Amino acid sequence: MAHTRRTVERPLSPHLGIYRPMLTMVMSITHRITGMALFFGTLLLTWWLLAAAAGPTAYAKVQAFMGSFIGLMILFGYTWTLIHHMLGGIRHLIWDTGRGFGPAEREWLTLATIVGSVGLTLVIWIVGYMFIGGAR
Template identity: 50%
Template sequence: MQANRPLSPHLQIYRWYLSMVMSIMNRVTGIALSVGLVLLAWWLVALASGPEAFDTVHSLAGSWFGLLVLFGFSAAWAYHLLSGIRHLAWDAGYGFDKHVTHKVGIVVLGGTAALTILVWVAVLIAA
């Protein structure tokens, strides 16, 4: 016997909007940060293992692909940080109006770009 009603909501019946995409991206960046911490642990183990192991990891991290991964990790960190602050404001009961969530979402995206660039400028100046 088949029911004549939807059994559960599906993404096809929802309209995509900025806050929904940002919520999904918050989860994606959390997973990316977890993977990045595994890579950090690999780097620390290589550091403790001796010069040969460290040189291997260091050369990989200094390659174009390694720098791309590090850039992605820093962008994920910046986004997750700013999105987490946004969620803290929501937990305190602020910013639930539709126009406010949209504006704050734009601020989070712009802040992510600015913070990522700021981190990389600082790293490149220090290097």
């Protein structure tokens, strides 16, 4: 008796085109992007530390860049990235304890990460400006 192969219809691998975008999905992608952005921010920190070790001329050049509008926007973005990634890590830590998996809890934690990262970034920059006496 000859055996014939029967074609089995298998589901396609799920991808972004199949799922309806949810806030937790967007936050997962954002967490990965902020992790990569932190690498480049760490390069800026390294540049600043090397300039401080190299002497006053190199340090003045880095400070001039960091004090420019573009530099301040990069530093503001780095601050938000750092806070956002940290809060996302805390959210994952909560999930590692087995809590926060309910639909309402997931949404609340996600919104808390967004609002917390923006709020803490603004607080850090406002307090920072208060300590240095405003824009120079």
